[in-house]
Amino acid sequence: MGAEVVIEGLSKSFGKQAIWRDVTLTLPPGEVSVMLGPSGTGKSVFLKSMIGLLKPDHGRCMVNGVDIVTCSERKLYDTRKLFGVLFQDGALFGSMNLYDNVAFPLREHTKKSESEIKRIVLEKLEMTGLSGAETKLPGEISGGMRKRAGLARALVLxxxxxxxxxxxxxLDPVRTAYLSQLLIDLNSQIDATILIVTHNINVARTVPDNLGMLFRKELVMFGPREVLLTSDEPVVEQFLNGRRIGPIGMSEEKDSAQMAREQAQADAGHHDGSGEDVRGIVPQIEPTPGMPERMGVRRRKDRVMKILHTLPPAAQEGIIESLSPEEQRHYGVRPHHLVGAGHQATQPLPTPGHGHQSGELPAQQVADLPDSGWREPGDGPTRPRPSGNSRMRPPDSGQGGS
Ligand SMILES: Nc1ncnc2c1ncn2[C@@H]1O[C@H](COP(=O)(O)OP(=O)(O)OP(=O)(O)O)[C@@H](O)[C@H]1O
Structure with missing residues (x-):
């Protein structure tokens, strides 16, 4: 199983320019998470901070008990080996063929024999659909192949x-769809924790178990995918719909005068080219038939059902509807039976640093679950939940959104 990454109060600035402040989230082990954000909000800086290529000003980034921010160089070197990184451009060496590019980390960081290296490299090239392209130079292959070669290299350790x-x-939309499928298949095969940074709406809607968004130097939200996909937080809604109308402008922030001007134009019938409202939960990409079941999905169900009562009603509803009837019985939930579902699903989520965990609502906005009894699948009579309480237990960790 992949490692858990616990990030607490992480802040990064370059000189006087704050990039983001007080980011707190947990990447659950073996789950796939996506971090969204408009251009320039510091998504790449976030990834580089997670592997110690950039040093945050404050906060912690814990991986297997090691704080990347404060640990020694030696520990950092060792902990980095737990990470495989696919950089934006693939970061391949232009003068090396694909075989040598993919073999590079093995030759640099291990004492493996060339025959062992060959076995691993060929296996990873096959996993990424690049068998037969070993002798090609990066300049001789397409962008999609370069991405896959970068991924193969990220996998060798x-x-x-x-x-x-x-x-x-x-990448074009079709190649992007193939790459999305590849990431899910990889996750099913190796159960690694995956974090994808993107502004691709389709990837955000169909790939991850968890979704987060950076905006205005803050982590706006991070939590189960259903929370962001059903959110009507203006910045999330605008981003997921790719609309001009909303708080995000060309230079990230808009002033209220510009927002009012654009709204007036829209009200007067000006069409900005955006399509239908795409708010809502769409099916998540599943592993290709024949691939192993994703263990992260199974673990996530237990994890999310524990924090279900802390989520907005629309997200709760989506999660419950995604369960099979047997699973609904197992967790003691039923569609359209949220006590407190009269709360509006439109309440903005609290922002981090304001006394709540990301993705969690204040107690008075929390929907209570019906005490319909907790049963094992196939069990006969109803028996009480382990907690013996009509409310599901609160999240057992203090980590935002996990
Ligand atoms: N090494 C650096 N020194 C100074 N400023 C930097 C450095 N790296 C990044 N920045 C600044 O940090 C900000 C965030 O950059 P980053 O590349 O992380 O954004 P991003 O969200 O990944 O954007 P995009 O989606 O366009 O790739 C930018 O203003 C950038 O100029």
Missing amino acids: DPEIILCDEPDSG
Whole structure:
């Protein structure tokens, strides 16, 4: 199983320019997460901070008990080996063929024999659909192949955590769909924790288990995908719909005068080219038939059901509807039966640093679940939940959004 990454109060600035402040989130082990954000909000800086290529000003980034921010160079070197990173441009060496590019980390960081290296390289090239392209130079292959070669190289040290910086950049929608499928298949095969940074709406809607968004130097939200996909927080809604109308402008922030001007234009009938409202939960990409079941999905169900009562009603509803009837019985939930579902799903989520965890609502906005009894699948009579309480237990960790 992949490693958990716990980030607490992480802040980064360059000189006087604050990039983001007080970012707190947990990447659950073996789950796939996506971090969204408009251009320039510091998504790449976030990834580089996670692997110690950049040093944050404050906060912690804990991986297997090691704080990347404050640990020694030696520990950092060792901990980095847990990460496989797919950089935006693939970061391949132009003068090396694909075989040597993919073999590079093995030759640099291990004492493996060339025959062992060959076995691993050919296996990873096959996993990424590049068998037969070993002798090609990066300049002789397409952008999609370069991405896959970058991914193959990221995999050779058997990473527990895979970071992907805009894996879709420069790819057409079809190649992006193939790459998305590849990431899910990889996750099913190696159960690694994956974080993808992107501004591709389709990737955000269909790939991850968890979604987050950086905006205005803050982590706006981070939590189960259903929370962001059903959110009507203006910045999230605008971003997921790719609309001009909303708080995000060309230079990230808009002033209220510009917002009012654009709204007036829209009210007067000006069409900005954006399509229908795409708010809502769409099916998540599943592993290709024949691939192993994703263990992260199974673990996530238990994890999310524990924090279900802290989520907005629309997200709760989506999560419950995604369960099979057997699972609904197992967790003691039923569609359209949220006590407190009269709360509006439109309440903005609290922002971090304001006394709540990201993705968690204040107690008075929390929907209570019906005490319909907790049963094992196939169990006969109803028996009480382990907690013996009509409310599900609060999150057992203090980590935002996990
Ligand atoms: N090494 C650096 N020194 C100074 N400023 C930097 C450095 N690296 C990044 N920045 C600044 O940090 C900000 C965030 O950059 P970053 O590349 O992380 O954004 P991003 O969200 O990944 O953008 P995009 O989606 O366009 O790739 C930018 O203003 C950038 O100029």
